[in-house]
Amino acid sequence: MISVSNVTMRYGSKILFEDVSTTFTPGQRYGLTGPNGAGKSTFMKILSGELEPQKGEVVRPRKFGVLHQDQFAFDAYRVIDTVIMGNKSLWAALDERERIYAKPEMSNADGMRLGELEGIVGDEDGYAAESDAAVLLAGLDIPESLHNRKMSELQGGQKVRILLAQALFGKPQALLLDEPTNYLDLDSIHWLEDFLLNYDGTLITISHDRHFLNSVTTHTADIDYQTIITYTGGYDEMVMAKTQVRSRLESENAQREKKIAQLNEFIARFAAGTRSSQVTSRRKEVERLQTNDLARSNIQRPYIRFDQERPSGKHAIEFKELRKSYGEQTVIDGFSASITRGERICLMGRNGAGKTTLLRCLLAQHPDRSDDDFTLDAGDVSWGHEAHVGYFPQDVGATIKPGLTVVEWLHQWSPEAHIEDVRGILGQMLFSGDEGAKATDALSGGERARLAFCKLILTKPNILIFDEPTSHLDLEAINALNIALQKYEGTVLLVTHDYDLIDEVATRLWAFHDNGIEVFQGPYSEWQSKQS
Numbered sequence: 001m002i003s004v005s006n007v008t009m010r011y012g013s014k015i016l017f018e019d020v021s022t023t024f025t026p027g028q029r030y031g032l033t034g035p036n037g038a039g040k041s042t043f044m045k046i047l048s049g050e051l052e053p054q055k056g057e058v059v060r061p062r063k064f065g066v067l068h069q070d071q072f073a074f075d076a077y078r079v080i081d082t083v084i085m086g087n088k089s090l091w092a093a094l095d096e097r098e099r100i101y102a103k104p105e106m107s108n109a110d111g112m113r114l115g116e117l118e119g120i121v122g123d124e125d126g127y128a129a130e131s132d133a134a135v136l137l138a139g140l141d142i143p144e145s146l147h148n149r150k151m152s153e154l155q156g157g158q159k160v161r162i163l164l165a166q167a168l169f170g171k172p173q174a175l176l177l178d179e180p181t182n183y184l185d186l187d188s189i190h191w192l193e194d195f196l197l198n199y200d201g202t203l204i205t206i207s208h209d210r211h212f213l214n215s216v217t218t219h220t221a222d223i224d225y226q227t228i229i230t231y232t233g234g235y236d237e238m239v240m241a242k243t244q245v246r247s248r249l250e251s252e253n254a255q256r257e258k259k260i261a262q263l264n265e266f267i268a269r270f271a272a273g274t275r276s277s278q279v280t281s282r283r284k285e286v287e288r289l290q291t292n293d294l295a296r297s298n299i300q301r302p303y304i305r306f307d308q309e310r311p312s313g314k315h316a317i318e319f320k321e322l323r324k325s326y327g328e329q330t331v332i333d334g335f336s337a338s339i340t341r342g343e344r345i346c347l348m349g350r351n352g353a354g355k356t357t358l359l360r361c362l363l364a365q366h367p368d369r370s371d372d373d374f375t376l377d378a379g380d381v382s383w384g385h386e387a388h389v390g391y392f393p394q395d396v397g398a399t400i401k402p403g404l405t406v407v408e409w410l411h412q413w414s415p416e417a418h419i420e421d422v423r424g425i426l427g428q429m430l431f432s433g434d435e436g437a438k439a440t441d442a443l444s445g446g447e448r449a450r451l452a453f454c455k456l457i458l459t460k461p462n463i464l465i466f467d468e469p470t471s472h473l474d475l476e477a478i479n480a481l482n483i484a485l486q487k488y489e490g491t492v493l494l495v496t497h498d499y500d501l502i503d504e505v506a507t508r509l510w511a512f513h514d515n516g517i518e519v520f521q522g523p524y525s526e527w528q529s530k531q532s
Contacts, residue, residue: 001025002047002064002174002202007056009042015226016042020056022221022230026173029196029203031213031235034223035299036446036474040206041178043223047204048176061202063087065172067180071159075152079142079162082151083133087170090124093117124170136165139191140184141350157183157351168195174202181209182471185350186497208475210235211499224299235475260286301476303428304453304484306390309460313385316341316463316491322361322379324354331357334379335517337510341384341462344485344492346502346524349512355495356394356467358510358517362493363391363465390461394468397448400440406451407436414458425454445472453481462490470498499524 002024009016016039024030034040045051047058048066065086074082085091097117100110121127134147140161151159160183167175175196181189189212196203196216204221207213213220213235220238221230231238263282271279317339324332331354339345347355360374365381366389383389393399400409411422426436429450443451449472456464464485470478478498485492485505496502502509503524511518511527520527 001059001061002204003059004047005057005059007046007053007058009039009046009053017223017228018226020228022228024174024202024204024221026202027200028219029199029217030205030230031217031220031238032204032206032223033213033220033235033238033475035476036444038223040223043228044176044178044204044206061173063089063170063172064174064176065167065169067167067177068163069178071156071163072152074163075150077151078148079137079151079154080130080133080147082162083136083165083169084129086166086168086172087124087129089120090126090129090170093120093124094126094129097121133165133169136168137162139188139195140165141188161188164192172201175199175204177203177205177207179206179208181207181212181497183351184497185353186348186499186502187350189497189499208470208473208478209498210475210478211503256290260290299476300430302430302450302453302480304457304477304480305428306456306464306484306488306490307460308462308490309388310386310462311489312341312387312462312491314341315339315382316343316384316387317362317381318384319362319365319381320379322358322381323377324357324361325377332361333516337519339491339493341491342489343507344488344494344505345508345510346506347493347495347510347512348497348502348524353512353514354517355512359465359467359493359495363389387463388459388461389463389465390456390459392452392456392464392466392469394471396452396469397443397445400443400448400451402439402441404440405437406431406440406443409440410451410454410458413455417458422458425457428457429454446474446477449473450477463493464488464490465493467495468497469494470496470501 004023005021007020008018010018032040032043042051046053047060048064049058049060074085077085084094097114100106100114100117103110106114125132134144137147138144142158142161142165146154146158151162154162164177164180167177180192184192189209193212193215203216205213205216215234217234219230219232220235221228222238222242224242229242231241233241263286267279267282267286315338318337320336321334322332322336323330323334335358347358349355361376361379362381364374364376366383366387404412406426407419407422410426411417411419414422423436426432431438431447431450431454440451449469469481473481478501482501482504485494485501492505494501494505506524508522509520509524509527511520520530
């Protein structure tokens with residue numbers, strides 16, 4: 001169990017949460033929700049002990065797992081050892097035991113200590129530690145060939161999955177997972193969902209994946225109105241309950257304000273007359289009915305709408321026998337397809353399967369998108385009549401030039417546009433007021449993503465290509481993107497691991513497997529049924 005009593009955290013005049021008291025009980029799985037900047041990661045750090053609250057206290061179990069965000073902290077260690085470090089007492093015992101065995105001569109005290117350490121190792125299932133760690137790594141798609149490699153030799157996405165295995169290792173009594181699905185493909189997300197559904201401790205997770213939250217969580221702890229309110233159910237149930245509660249409070253306040261206005265009118269009319277006792281009674285009634293100021297929600301919802309300047313030809317893209325290899329590894333091997341205007345195609349598969357490579361193969365043959373660092377090995381790509389492409393790459397931050405303001409950066413993509421229109425688009429994407437003068441160098445990951453969407457809204461392409469657009473978005477922005485893509489009349493190519501985006505947006509799927517690319521006509525839920 002994790003217990004929080006009267007915890008307060010603020011930065012300057014900004015209150016994240018104040019006098020919060022709540023309990024997270026064993027066997028329950030909690031989603032910690034709220035928009036970017038609401039204080040989710042701060043609260044998670046308070047729960048883990050990494051950060052002390054300005055007021056209040058936290059009671060936590062002896063053994064709990066935390067998903068670490070520092071990808072470089074374990075670079076000196078083997079992958080398998082990094083996972084075992086998730087059980088701190090076991091790792092300390094194994095490390096001390098090894099140091100004693102490394103001594104040229106052991107004293108009697110060393111022998112006694114070894115006996116104690118062997119007891120700790122046995123109690124913590126240390127003799128099966130490497131095999132247990134290997135099972136976790138396999139579930140998260142880390143092949144056995146990497147288990148004895150140093151962490152410094154691995155890519156960022158692989159490190160994140162290893163740190164997730166570390167948090168899950170050693171049967172912790174509580175799990176604190178901040179964005180556990182980041183950098184996971186759909187197969188790994190499904191594996192993690194199954195693992196957590198069978199976990200019997202206390203789970204608290206932050207996630208911007210709506211389907212993951214709805215599938216895994218039994219309760220939702222929502223940070224808003226400068227407090228934390230826990231609702232029963234997953235994310236969608238929380239949104240419904242929260243809306244109903246807020247509507248009821250606003251309705252009650254409106255009724256009280258109406259009654260107060262009527263009483264004040266009576267007081268104003270008869271204050272100087274002979275009905276003083278009735279006036280006094282009504283003044284007391286006004287004091288009793290005085291409305292409470294409802295705290296403002298810190299949720300901000302962007303408005304995304306993608307339009308086309310003009311439609312493309314009926315056949316948006318056609319390509320034949322595309323091939324691309326990196327050294328001896330063939331990634332795309334003779335893939336051909338024809339995409340009709342208005343289709344929405346989702347590319348899905350394991351990380352490293354070739355999804356981004358295929359997008360780059362197509363873009364390499366577009367006349368306005370030359371990439372000197374990428375060449376197609378073989379194949380032909382034909383873009384349709386008046387095909388105008390808008391591209392959202394994985395590393396969207398690299399496309400935003402530093403040294404400009406937000407307004408300047410956006411306006412350069414359509415110099416003929418009125419500056420009021422540019423500011424209006426920025427306002428839709430939550431860059432309001434003075435934020436248009438913010439330097440591009442100072443933007444967060446979420447702000448860079450929203451600014452890239454502004455460019456697509458402004459330039460009005462008829463083909464949209466997205467490569468992992470949700471990585472830095474909160475749930476409100478992801479939902480807005482989902483709705484915008486469903487309403488968009490142009491052509492969409494989308495790489496994502498977000499279940500709801502795939503299922504609700506896609507009209508066709510390209511599933512990347514080891515033996516090639518499977519084409520499926522229909523939504524993801526039908527494809528899943530076919531697979532099972």
